[in-house]
Every structure is written in structure tokens, then in C-alpha cells.
Amino acid sequence: MEVNKKLLKGLSLVCGTLITIGAVLFIYGYFVSAITLVTAIGIGLAEGGTFIFIMGLFLVAVEENIRRKNQNQRQL
Numbered sequence: 001m002e003v004n005k006k007l008l009k010g011l012s013l014v015c016g017t018l019i020t021i022g023a024v025l026f027i028y029g030y031f032v033s034a035i036t037l038v039t040a041i042g043i044g045l046a047e048g049g050t051f052i053f054i055m056g057l058f059l060v061a062v063e064e065n066i067r068r069k070n071q072n073q074r075q076l
Contacts, residue, residue, distance in 0.1 A: 004060050004063070004064060007056070007060060008056070008057075008060060011052075011053060011056040011057075011060075012053070014049075014052070015049040015050070015052050015053035015056070016049075017049075018045050018046070018048060018049030018052070019045070019046050019049040019050060021042075021045055022041075022042045022043065022044070022045030022046030022047075022048075022049060023042065023046055024042070025038055025039075025041055025042030025045060026039055026042030026043055026046065027042070028042070029041070029042055030042075
């Protein structure tokens with residue numbers, strides 16, 4: 001369980017940074033600059049950070065279920 005906590009902490013740190021940078025770039029590109037490329041990069045970073053976070057949560061949940069299943073089989 002300790003490994004999962006460390007993994008989730010790192011995952012949230014990386015994905016939170018990506019989403020924050022993406023949001024800042026999106027706001028800058030949409031409201032301040034007339035360059036649509038900056039807006040597109042901001043949207044891509046925010047979506048990418050969200051996707052990585054969801055996939056990381058899924059992998060941690062699957063790993064936890066597999067560990068519990070193996071522990072239950074050993075007890076029988």
C-alpha cells in the first residue's frame with residue numbers, strides 16, 4: 001500500500017503541473033494572444049494531464065485488486 005501512496009502522490013504532482021500549465025497556456029492563447037497554436041497546445045496539455053491521471057488511477061486500482069485476490073487465495 002505504501003508503494004501505491006507514493007505512486008499516487010507523484011502522479012498527482014506531475015498531472016497537476018501539466019493541467020496547470022495547460023490552463024495557463026489556454027487562457028493566455030485565448031484571451032491575450034491571437035496565436036491559435038498556443039491555445040491548442042494549452043488544450044492538449046490539459047487533456048494529456050487528465051488522461052495520464054485517469055490511466056494512473058486505473059492502474060493503481062487494478063494492482064490493488066490483484067494483490068487482494070492473491071492474498072485471499074493464499075489464506076485459503
